[in-house]
Amino acid sequence: MDLTGKTVLVTGGTGSFGTRFVERLLAEQDPRAIRVFSRDELKQYDLQRRLGDDPRLRMLIGDVRDLPRLVRATRGVDVIVHAAAMKQVPACEYNPSEAVQTNVIGSENVVSAAIENDVPLTLALSTDKAVNPVNLYGATKLCQEKLIVQGNAYAADSVARFACVRYGNVVGSRGSVVPLFKAQAAGGAVTITDADMTRYWITLDEAVDFVLASLDRMGGGEVFVPKIPSMRITDLAEALAPGAERRIVGIRPGEKLHETLLTEDEARHAVEADWGFVILPEYASWSSKAHDGAPVADGFRYASDTNDRWLTVDEVRAMAADVAPVA
Numbered sequence: 001m002d003l004t005g006k007t008v009l010v011t012g013g014t015g016s017f018g019t020r021f022v023e024r025l026l027a028e029q030d031p032r033a034i035r036v037f038s039r040d041e042l043k044q045y046d047l048q049r050r051l052g053d054d055p056r057l058r059m060l061i062g063d064v065r066d067l068p069r070l071v072r073a074t075r076g077v078d079v080i081v082h083a084a085a086m087k088q089v090p091a092c093e094y095n096p097s098e099a100v101q102t103n104v105i106g107s108e109n110v111v112s113a114a115i116e117n118d119v120p121l122t123l124a125l126s127t128d129k130a131v132n133p134v135n136l137y138g139a140t141k142l143c144q145e146k147l148i149v150q151g152n153a154y155a156a157d158s159v160a161r162f163a164c165v166r167y168g169n170v171v172g173s174r175g176s177v178v179p180l181f182k183a184q185a186a187g188g189a190v191t192i193t194d195a196d197m198t199r200y201w202i203t204l205d206e207a208v209d210f211v212l213a214s215l216d217r218m219g220g221g222e223v224f225v226p227k228i229p230s231m232r233i234t235d236l237a238e239a240l241a242p243g244a245e246r247r248i249v250g251i252r253p254g255e256k257l258h259e260t261l262l263t264e265d266e267a268r269h270a271v272e273a274d275w276g277f278v279i280l281p282e283y284a285s286w287s288s289k290a291h292d293g294a295p296v297a298d299g300f301r302y303a304s305d306t307n308d309r310w311l312t313v314d315e316v317r318a319m320a321a322d323v324a325p326v327a
């Protein structure tokens with residue numbers, strides 16, 4: 001999507017995705033302003049030093065839990081990219097109320113603020129963990145998806161429209177296994193939860209490209225799912241720590257052996273395009289957009305272990321080349 005002349009607000013704008021998204025917009029497009037909305041002043045300071053004194057950049061301290069602050073921050077905004085979240089599974093399990101406040105109530109606040117200020121486009125970032133969730137993080141992201149999709153019903157008399165993107169693990173994002181494996185490789189041994197584990201894999205730049213494309217495609221109420229490759233955890237270990245000892249430590253609480261991006265039930269109201277899938281809203285009381293593509297076959301399931309695209313060891317190594325080891 002061309003965001004030239006637009007005012008864009010990025011919640012969680014100092015996170016892994018938010019940082020790359022802001023960098024790309026400043027370098028490749030000419031937005032009127034980018035408002036980075038986050039609660040960590042140090043990360044904002046670091047980001048501003050990195051990006052320089054660009055007059056299009058606005059640093060707004062705030063928390064998505066704070067509706068009045070969000071309403072003020074979204075005044076005059078054309079596009080919201082909602083990337084703020086608590087996403088570490090153990091932290092969400094140990095602090096469940098905090099996870100709900102940020103991921104669920106925070107998303108509800110984003111919807112309310114966008115409607116209040118007639119923000120035309122709001123796109124929220126979801127995750128494969130939201131599909132048949134087995135941990136609180138996934139459950140809160142499932143709730144987020146429902147709130148964002150049905151936010152269109154509350155915006156019936158507004159220009160505001162809402163949609164989601166749902167994708168898999170991001171290479172090198174904070175908390176990713178890639179920096180961990182790189183650090184462990186120096187010690188001669190890596191810890192593997194289960195040798196049969198598979199995951200979807202996407203780079204930060206691919207995620208940014210997908211978000212921009214989805215902003216262009218959205219009409220309101222969709223969940224956009226990209227076609228992305230799968231990776232075996234053993235191939236990741238071979239790519240990042242060849243020759244290192246592999247210690248099997250067992251699957252962690254709240255973790256799946258494989259991940260799913262589209263279920264059989266969702267397939268009944270989804271269409272498939274060359275680039276991915278559009279999950280259409282089931283309860284659309286608003287005027288929705290028609291999407292090019294073929295209806296998904298009955299019983300189809302898009303899962304990491306049955307994917308038809310797999311990364312080789314060399315491809316994994318190349319994707320992770322620029323990721324620094326965890327300190």
